[in-house]
Amino acid sequence: MVKERVTVIDIAxxxxxxxxxxxxxxxxxxxxxxxxRAKVNVVIRELxxxxxxxxxxxxxxNAKSKIIGVVVNDLTNSFxxxxxxxxxxxxxxxxxxxxxxxxxxxxxxxxxxxxxxxxHGISGLILSPARGTEASDLKPLVAAGIPVVNVVxxxxxxxxxxxxxxxxxxxxxxxxxxxxxxxxRIAFLGGFPxxxxxxxxxxxxxxxxxxxxxxASENLVIGSAPSRAGGVAAVERALSLAVQPTAAxxxxxxxxxxxxxxLRARRLEPGVDFAVVGFDDVIEAKTAVPALTTVSVDPQxxxxxxxxxxxKQINAGKADAEAIVGxxxxxxxxxxxxxxxxxxxxxxx
Amino acid sequence: MVKERVTVIDIAxxxxxxxxxxxxxxxxxxxxxxxxRAKVNVVIRELxxxxxxxxxxxxxxNAKSKIIGVVVNDLTNSFxxxxxxxxxxxxxxxxxxxxxxxxxxxxxxxxxxxxxxxxHGISGLILSPARGTEASDLKPLVAAGIPVVNVVxxxxxxxxxxxxxxxxxxxxxxxxxxxxxxxxRIAFLGGFPxxxxxxxxxxxxxxxxxxxxxxASENLVIGSAPSRAGGVAAVERALSLAVQPTAAxxxxxxxxxxxxxxLRARRLEPGVDFAVVGFDDVIEAKTAVPALTTVSVDPQxxxxxxxxxxxKQINAGKADAEAIVGxxxxxxxxxxxxxxxxxxxxxxx
DNA sequence: TGACAAAATTGGAACGTTCCAATTATTTTG
DNA sequence: CAAAATAATTGGAACGTTCCAATTTTGTCA
Numbered sequence: 096m097v098k099e100r101v102t103v104i105d106i107a108x109x110x111x112x113x114x115x116x117x118x119x120x121x122x123x124x125x126x127x128x129x130x131x132r133a134k135v136n137v138v139i140r141e142l143x144x145x146x147x148x149x150x151x152x153x154x155x156x157n158a159k160s161k162i163i164g165v166v167v168n169d170l171t172n173s174f175x176x177x178x179x180x181x182x183x184x185x186x187x188x189x190x191x192x193x194x195x196x197x198x199x200x201x202x203x204x205x206x207x208x209x210x211x212x213x214x215h216g217i218s219g220l221i222l223s224p225a226r227g228t229e230a231s232d233l234k235p236l237v238a239a240g241i242p243v244v245n246v247v248x249x250x251x252x253x254x255x256x257x258x259x260x261x262x263x264x265x266x267x268x269x270x271x272x273x274x275x276x277x278x279x280r281i282a283f284l285g286g287f288p289x290x291x292x293x294x295x296x297x298x299x300x301x302x303x304x305x306x307x308x309x310x311a312s313e314n315l316v317i318g319s320a321p322s323r324a325g326g327v328a329a330v331e332r333a334l335s336l337a338v339q340p341t342a343a344x345x346x347x348x349x350x351x352x353x354x355x356x357x358l359r360a361r362r363l364e365p366g367v368d369f370a371v372v373g374f375d376d377v378i379e380a381k382t383a384v385p386a387l388t389t390v391s392v393d394p395q396x397x398x399x400x401x402x403x404x405x406x407k408q409i410n411a412g413k414a415d416a417e418a419i420v421g422x423x424x425x426x427x428x429x430x431x432x433x434x435x436x437x438x439x440x441x442x443x444x
Numbered sequence: 445m446v447k448e449r450v451t452v453i454d455i456a457x458x459x460x461x462x463x464x465x466x467x468x469x470x471x472x473x474x475x476x477x478x479x480x481r482a483k484v485n486v487v488i489r490e491l492x493x494x495x496x497x498x499x500x501x502x503x504x505x506n507a508k509s510k511i512i513g514v515v516v517n518d519l520t521n522s523f524x525x526x527x528x529x530x531x532x533x534x535x536x537x538x539x540x541x542x543x544x545x546x547x548x549x550x551x552x553x554x555x556x557x558x559x560x561x562x563x564h565g566i567s568g569l570i571l572s573p574a575r576g577t578e579a580s581d582l583k584p585l586v587a588a589g590i591p592v593v594n595v596v597x598x599x600x601x602x603x604x605x606x607x608x609x610x611x612x613x614x615x616x617x618x619x620x621x622x623x624x625x626x627x628x629r630i631a632f633l634g635g636f637p638x639x640x641x642x643x644x645x646x647x648x649x650x651x652x653x654x655x656x657x658x659x660a661s662e663n664l665v666i667g668s669a670p671s672r673a674g675g676v677a678a679v680e681r682a683l684s685l686a687v688q689p690t691a692a693x694x695x696x697x698x699x700x701x702x703x704x705x706x707l708r709a710r711r712l713e714p715g716v717d718f719a720v721v722g723f724d725d726v727i728e729a730k731t732a733v734p735a736l737t738t739v740s741v742d743p744q745x746x747x748x749x750x751x752x753x754x755x756k757q758i759n760a761g762k763a764d765a766e767a768i769v770g771x772x773x774x775x776x777x778x779x780x781x782x783x784x785x786x787x788x789x790x791x792x793x
Numbered sequence: 794t795g796a797c798a799a800a801a802t803t804g805g806a807a808c809g810t811t812c813c814a815a816t817t818a819t820t821t822t823g
Numbered sequence: 824c825a826a827a828a829t830a831a832t833t834g835g836a837a838c839g840t841t842c843c844a845a846t847t848t849t850g851t852c853a
Binding site: 143145146147148149150152153160161162170171173176177179180183187190192193194195196197199204207208211212213214215216235238239323324327352353355356359360378379382383384 | 492494495496497498499501502509510511519520522525526528529532536539541542543544545546548553556557560561562563564565584587588672673676701702704705708709727728731732733
């Protein structure tokens with residue numbers, strides 16, 4: 096029942112040529128005669144030959160394994176799921192295959208998984224680093240000449256390329272919009288304060304408040320897990336403040352959805368009684384009710400660009416670290432109140 | 445800058461032993477003396493040696509590549525993302541690494557991706573088949589002795605193991621519950637009618653209607669894409685019927701969320717004006733507002749069980765196809781109205 | 794101490810491919 | 824038609840590991 100492996104030598108024998116010729120056919124080399132090529136291809140199909148990349152890769156130490164490692168910190172977050180899908184698209188059509196692993200923010204897992212991927216000879220790595228990842232964790236990779244692209248989060252001091260979104264500008268735009276709608280007390284909800292992404296978005300939030308002539312009060316910044324449940328918790332804390340905010344920029348869309356849930360639990364209608372703005376623009380943001388106003392990051396597109404960047408580096412051979420900041424744009428939907436609401440609110444003053 | 449690869453021979457030279465001994469150390473063989481083992485391990489660390497699984501795998505044709513292929517049909521659906529996370533957990537801790545690919549329901553993609561995985565020598569495959577997958581697509585795999593486990597969806601005629609959930613029983617339980625709440629016109633919303641999962645759930649829905657003495661009307665069955673957007677569309681069609689339903693069993697949670705969105709767009713409150721039940725129990729079901737009554741499938745647990753099943757087959761060497769039907773249970777939350785609502789409704793009759 | 798057993802180590806072949814240099818077959822050219 | 828050029832094919836070495844059988848070292852016992 097256990098079939099013997101069909102090798103290039105079996106093909107050669109059956110087709111009456113040498114193994115070298117078969118190898119050339121496999122590589123679609125122009126050196127081989129059309130007739131021979133056809134004959135060999137027929138035999139390949141007949142015998143059900145399966146190319147052994149492991150063996151090939153062993154011989155050509157310089158050449159590439161056609162495997163790309165992808166390590167993300169939270170695949171259950173649909174932002175990352177979509178990112179992975181975007182990566183997969185370009186990786187697949189470039190003839191690569193992706194190792195995808197989830198670390199769940201565990202540094203140990205991340206170490207293990209990267210080590211394992213190295214043993215398998217990945218030709219590049221896309222990493223959305225777990226919290227607390229240090230430059231030294233990536234050192235061996237770059238020393239071995241394996242191109243690495245960080246995505247979403249950066250690792251300070253690591254000499255690798257990165258693709259992150261313009262968190263500061265996005266947050267700034269969102270808060271400016273809220274201020275323009277007449278909101279005076281705008282909260283910042285959710286996210287882990289010890290991440291770079293958090294600081295960047297917070298910075299944009301603060302700058303925008305100042306630019307709008309509003310006071311940046313410390314207790315309007317409420318961290319939480321960057322999840323739906325975290326959003327519920329954060330909005331509850333916000334609503335229990337002495338002076339309640341009337342609007343919030345949320346760390347990401349998951350938090351924003353949670354905030355909407357928390358508002359409803361308090362009989363407040365998001366978009367009417369309280370303005371909510373998210374960050375990321377995950378796929379559900381458009382169809383949710385109310386449709387979520389959010390800073391669009393286009394995770395899938397981001398995944399595609401990341402993969403392209405990595406492939407470029409793999410093909411170039413040498414990797415000059417390149418830091419790309421993807422632009423973002425505010426998508427105004429229903430969750431922050433419409434212009435009509437704004438007029439109403441102004442009329443009340 | 446491009447570092448030479450450190451091989452087992454370099455280690456041997458540096459440690460003053462033979463390559464065979466180094467190999468034994470790598471395999472943690474009890475044959476090697478403690479002192480020698482320690483010495484070799486030191487050198488391994490010093491030189492930054494990276495094990496080459498490709499080479500090892502080439503030699504031991506019988507042994508396994510420590511790679512498991514995972515192919516899902518829609519990673520942007522959080523059900524599958526969670527499934528993948530569950531698989532990843534047990535796969536990782538068994539020392540394997542997973543190739544994860546997304547087909548997006550494309551049979552071509554699926555073919556390509558499986559072929560590519562075979563070339564890389566996967567030692568097993570977990571497949572949530574794209575729509576229209578046929579037994580013949582899996583034939584070569586099983587002929588090559590590669591264990592395959594289908595998950596979520598079955599492929600008729602394929603002699604491979606499978607792990608699906610008890611769709612019929614789940615749908616039956618959900619509809620019975622709705623009927624018990626006093627609903628007489630219960631719709632079935634969403635899903636592609638040409639899938640086995642759809643038929644199974646529909647069958648459970650119909651049986652439950654009959655058991656409850658209700659009429660199963662054809663136009664209360666409304667298919668759509670199994671997504672949030674599909675749910676919006678389906679519920680809209682349901683509400684435009686001459687005799688409107690008052691409750692719906694949705695194909696999955698995504699559809700159910702969409703249905704809630706669609707209801708709100710019509711100024712109907714899910715759980716109050718219309719009862720909604722989902723299927724899957726994705727992570728957001730608990731925290732959504734209203735919390736979703738749904739048939740809990742525990743996607744992550746399902747992923748774990750699937751991976752365990754596959755690993756068992758890999759280790760056993762031979763694979764008797766084994767069909768497991770995972771039990772499900774109805775989780776009653778807010779989206780279908782409470783017992784109190786039921787009393788009210790009965791009082792009105 | 795010599796004989797034997799047990800423990801530890803070792804060189805070489807093998808896995809399936811690609812690359813190189815060399816060879817053979819075919820075509821072109823003067 | 825011979826010589827040169829070009830096209831097509833080929834055998835053998837190499838990639839980094841594991842396995843096998845053989846060898847060397849160490850330990851035990853009479």
